[in-house]
Amino acid sequence: MNELTAVYSQEPETQMQALKELYEKVFDTRWDQRIFQEKRVTFDRWLCQIMYNYDQPVAFKLGYFFDKDTFRSWQGGVIPEFQGQGIAKILIRDQERWVREQGGKIIQTRSFNRFKNMMILNLKMGYDITGSLEGEAGEPKIEFSKQL
Numbered sequence: 357m358n359e360l361t362a363v364y365s366q367e368p369e370t371q372m373q374a375l376k377e378l379y380e381k382v383f384d385t386r387w388d389q390r391i392f393q394e395k396r397v398t399f400d401r402w403l404c405q406i407m408y409n410y411d412q413p414v415a416f417k418l419g420y421f422f423d424k425d426t427f428r429s430w431q432g433g434v435i436p437e438f439q440g441q442g443i444a445k446i447l448i449r450d451q452e453r454w455v456r457e458q459g460g461k462i463i464q465t466r467s468f469n470r471f472k473n474m475m476i477l478n479l480k481m482g483y484d485i486t487g488s489l490e491g492e493a494g495e496p497k498i499e500f501s502k503q504l
């Protein structure tokens with residue numbers, strides 16, 4: 357049986373080991389500390405959400421305010437064995453609640469066609485498509501936003 361616990365922090369450094377481990381499991385790509393550090397020094401209001409099953413990290417969501425009103429939900433995912441159990445929905449709802457409490461008005465997030473489950477989930481959770489950008493290697497990057 358699962359015993360899920362959410363640990364939320366405004367200082368992602370305190371959860372660095374779990375973040376790195378989760379990112380690498382979810383995306384099968386190495387965590388790049390340099391990219392994180394660049395963002396970390398540019399933006400100062402962060403929310404780092406980690407979901408644990410007992411002491412095993414199983415899901416994460418990481419984002420920051422990029423202006424007074426707008427929170428950018430930057431990265432997130434659930435490890436394969438724990439997908440389909442409603443964990444991503446819990447993290448989204450908790451993120452929305454926190455951003456609203458902080459006085460935020462909009463949550464914005466970006467995704468790619470290869471993450472279709474995330475795009476479906478964004479639409480189901482009331483996010484609208486508000487733009488498209490060109491990602492690396494010309495891959496379209498779809499922008500979603502939700503007014504809180």
Ligand SMILES: CC(C)(COP(=O)(O)OP(=O)(O)OC[C@H]1O[C@@H](n2cnc3c(N)ncnc32)[C@H](O)[C@@H]1OP(=O)(O)O)[C@@H](O)C(=O)NCCC(=O)NCCS
Binds near residue numbers: 476
């Ligand atoms: C996308 C992801 C975060 C969803 O996490 P999850 O905990 O499995 O999602 P939930 O169980 O909370 O599901 C919520 C909704 O998402 C959608 N969804 C999730 N997995 C899905 C799937 N395999 N197929 C279709 N829809 C799916 C459903 O609409 C579901 O709603 P429902 O419960 O009413 O059916 C997870 O699959 C993941 O980490 N994927 C790989 C990484 C990724 O895509 N990250 C985002 C990059 S932008």
